[in-house]
Amino acid sequence: MRLIFAGTPEFAAVALRAIMAAGHEVVLVMTQPDRASGRGLVVRPAPVKQLAEAAAIEVLQPANLRDHAAQERIRSVAADVMVVAAYGLILPQAVLDIPRFGCINIHASLLPRWRGAAPVQRAILAGDTQTGVSIMQMDAGLDSGPVLMSAMVPIADYDSASVLLDRLAATGARLIIEVLAQLPLAAQPQPEGGITYAVKIDKREAALDWHLPAAQLARQVRAFDPVPGATCVIEGKLLKVWSAQTATGEGLPGTVLSADRSGVVVACGEGALRLTELQREGGKRLPVTLFLAGTRIRPGDRCLTNTA
Numbered sequence: 001m002r003l004i005f006a007g008t009p010e011f012a013a014v015a016l017r018a019i020m021a022a023g024h025e026v027v028l029v030m031t032q033p034d035r036a037s038g039r040g041l042v043v044r045p046a047p048v049k050q051l052a053e054a055a056a057i058e059v060l061q062p063a064n065l066r067d068h069a070a071q072e073r074i075r076s077v078a079a080d081v082m083v084v085a086a087y088g089l090i091l092p093q094a095v096l097d098i099p100r101f102g103c104i105n106i107h108a109s110l111l112p113r114w115r116g117a118a119p120v121q122r123a124i125l126a127g128d129t130q131t132g133v134s135i136m137q138m139d140a141g142l143d144s145g146p147v148l149m150s151a152m153v154p155i156a157d158y159d160s161a162s163v164l165l166d167r168l169a170a171t172g173a174r175l176i177i178e179v180l181a182q183l184p185l186a187a188q189p190q191p192e193g194g195i196t197y198a199v200k201i202d203k204r205e206a207a208l209d210w211h212l213p214a215a216q217l218a219r220q221v222r223a224f225d226p227v228p229g230a231t232c233v234i235e236g237k238l239l240k241v242w243s244a245q246t247a248t249g250e251g252l253p254g255t256v257l258s259a260d261r262s263g264v265v266v267a268c269g270e271g272a273l274r275l276t277e278l279q280r281e282g283g284k285r286l287p288v289t290l291f292l293a294g295t296r297i298r299p300g301d302r303c304l305t306n307t308a
Helices: 010-021 047-054 068-076 119-125 161-182 214-223 288-294
Strands: 002-007 025-030 035-037 042-044 081-085 103-107 130-137 147-154 230-234 237-247 256-260 263-267 272-280
Touching: 002 010, 002 047, 010 025, 010 047, 010 081, 010 161, 025 047, 025 068, 081 161, 103 161, 119 130, 119 161, 119 214, 130 161, 147 161, 214 230, 214 237, 214 272, 237 263, 263 288, 272 288
Parallel strands: 002 025, 002 081, 081 103
Antiparallel strands: 035 042, 103 130, 130 147, 230 237, 237 272, 256 263, 263 272
C-alpha cells in the first residue's frame, strides 16, 4: 500500500513501525505541532515525528486539517489509504474523501464502548474487565464509523493505563497489518446500543477524594499513570500516588492508619487504600520504603484532597 500515516504519541509510533516493517510505502507522516513538555518545558518532537524523520519520511504538522494547503499536500501524494492512530486532530470530510480507500483509525476500545479521547483511562476508571482495539473506517462522526476488524484485550486488576496502553498498541499494530493486507475489506456498522463516550481527562479528576470507596481510588491511581498522576496532600505536602491497592482498615476518611515498609495506609469512605509508590513535588517516583526514608509520615496524619 501507498499510504499516509497520521499519529502523535508512542501508541501510534508502534503501529507506524509495524507498517514500515511490513513493506508498505509511507509517503507522508502527519503529526501534531511540536509542543513544550516535561519539567523544563523543552520543545521535543513527538515519537511519531522522531520515527518518521529517522526514516527520511516527509512530516506535515498543520495546526488543523481545514487548512487548504495541508489538504492539497495530502491530495498530491496520491495515497491509497490514510492510517490514523491517536492523532489528536479532527479530520474533515474533505480529507476523509481523499485516499482511495479512505481513512482508517486504530482505536483503543471495543467500539461502540468508549468512543472519544481517553478510552483506556475511562475503561479502567469504570472497572471494565476487558477492552480491546477496533480498526474503524472513519466517517465524519466521533468514532462512529463501521468496524473492519477488532480484538479483545483483558484488563487485569493491577493494570495501569501505561501498561494497558502498551498491550493495546501491540494489538493495534498487528490488526492494522492484517487489515491493510485485505483491503478493500467489508466493514460492520457499530451496534446502536452500548455507546459510551470517553471524554478527555481533566487533571482535576486525578485528585484523590478520600470520602470515596478505596476500590474506586485504586482505579484512579491506575488510570492516571502516567498522565496526569493521582494526587493528594499529606501534612501540607503535595504528593503523586503511582501505585496503590485496597487494604483493610477503617477510620475518618483521609486519616493515615499506618506507615511502614509495606505502604502508607489511608482510611477511605469505604475501606482503606495502601499507597506503595509515591513522589514528592519536584522529586522522583519512589517505592514506599525509600520514600519514607526521606519523608516523615505517621499514623494519625491527615491526607487531604488536592484542590489546587
